[in-house]
Amino acid sequence: TAKFSPVSPKPPVHGELNYQKVYNQIADILEDNDWDDGSLGPIFTRLAWHASGTYDKATNTGGSNGATMRFAPESEHAANAGLSVARAKLEPIKAANPEITYSDLWSLAGVVSIQEMGGPTIPWIPGRRDAEAIAATPDGRLPDATLGSKHLRDIFYRMGFDDREIVALSGAHALGRCHPKNSGFDGPWTTSPTLVTNGYFKELLEKKWVEKKWKGPKQYVDKETGDLMMLPTDFVLLQDKSFRPWVEKYAADEKLWFNDFASAFHKLQELGVPRNGSEKVYHFKRTDEQQ
Ligand code: ZEM
Incomplete structure (x- = not known):
């Protein structure tokens, strides 16, 4: 009988690693004046x-366990274009902490980024195990920005999220920007792309959005300045009867969004990770709270 398992047989050693120390090491490399808006936080969040x-909850496949994006073909899936930068930037942290798995490291980098950019505390649990390329899921599991609300529901319901969580998670687009060479789209969603705020929801509601006139994929720009953008999947949150009330609530109440986003992002990071309920849950201190 074949003994081969796509998941490494030896569990990594936990408890020996000081995760707050690893948190701080990641926090230290976030600021990068040669990169985009000055922070690697947005691209680390996208990697996580x-x-x-x-x-996929029906087959319990995929998810943050495995870090199979290290390998082709997953690294070459169109949705993952540009993420090699994020993976490469985390290599020195892996080298300094060989015991941490890539899957824990990428997940932790998302948590560090969100917290250090002013977002809510995200409870985090280590213990992910890296897997071989064979454990990768087929292309097409991540959302396609050109499609509508049915597609958003198909993708996020498959992971086990509901409408409220879909809207809460979409608020991550307060961060970062679209790069023509990665996705074909262009521009940031907010005027503060390195800060976690409810600005995405405010912009969505308050700006007048018009279709961008260009040769690229269909996207929206704000009519007044043309500086901000929305993807078709962002814009449908305004049009859909069940999504829109959450856009309005989150625009009016940043605290509510922080709470919902923290729960949804934690849940996202736990998808597909085997747990027995006895794991230690970490709540990391921000670097500016440690002085
Ligand atoms: Zn994104 N996202 N995303 N997203 N995303 C991009 C960038 C970023 C969608 C999508 O197609 C795109 C979530 C949900 C969805 C971030 C976080 C999260 C880009 C631009 C696209 C096209 C990539 C580029 O060109 O570099 C779609 C369709 C989504 C469905 C709702 C969720 C959920 C996120 C986290 C919780 C972040 C932080 C970025 C910015 C990356 C950067 O490099 O600045």
């Missing part, structure tokens, strides 16, 4: 999301 957003 794409590593986990492959989950």
Whole structure:
């Protein structure tokens, strides 16, 4: 009988690693004046999301366990274009902490980024195990920004999320920007792309959005300045009867969004990770709370 298992047979050693120390090491490399808006936080957040957003609850496949995006073909899936930068930037942290798995490291980098950019505390649990390429899920599990609300529901219900969580998670687009060479789309969603705020929901509601006139994929720009953008999947949150009330609530109440986002992002990071309920849950201190 074949003994081969796609998951490494030896569990990593926990408890020996000081995760707050690893948190701080990641926090130290976030600021990068040669990168985009000056922070690697947005791209680390996207890495953590794409590593986990492959989950399918019906078959219990995909998810943040495994870090199979290290390998082709997953590294070459169109949705993951540009993420090699994020993976490479985390290599020195892996080298300094060989005991941490890539899957824990990427997930932790998402948590560090969100907290250090001013977002809510995200409870985090270590224990993910890296897997071989064979454990990767097929292409097409991550959302396609050109589609509508049915597609958003198909993708996020498959992971086990509901409408409220879909809207809460979408608020991560307060961060970062679209890069033509990665996705074909262009521009940031908010005027503060390195800060976690409810600005995404405010912009969505308050700006007048018009279709961008260009040769690229269909996207929206704000009519007044043309500086901000929305993807078709962002714009449908305004049009859909069940999504829109959450956009309005989160725009009016940042605390509510912080709470919902923290729960949903934690849940996203747990997808597909075997747990027995006795694991220690970490709540990391921000670096500015440690002085
Ligand atoms: Zn994103 N996202 N995303 N997202 N995303 C991009 C960038 C970022 C969708 C999507 O197609 C795109 C979530 C949900 C969804 C982030 C976080 C999260 C880009 C631009 C696209 C096209 C990539 C590029 O060109 O570099 C779609 C369709 C989504 C469905 C709702 C969720 C959930 C996220 C986290 C919780 C972040 C932080 C970025 C910015 C990355 C950067 O490099 O600045």
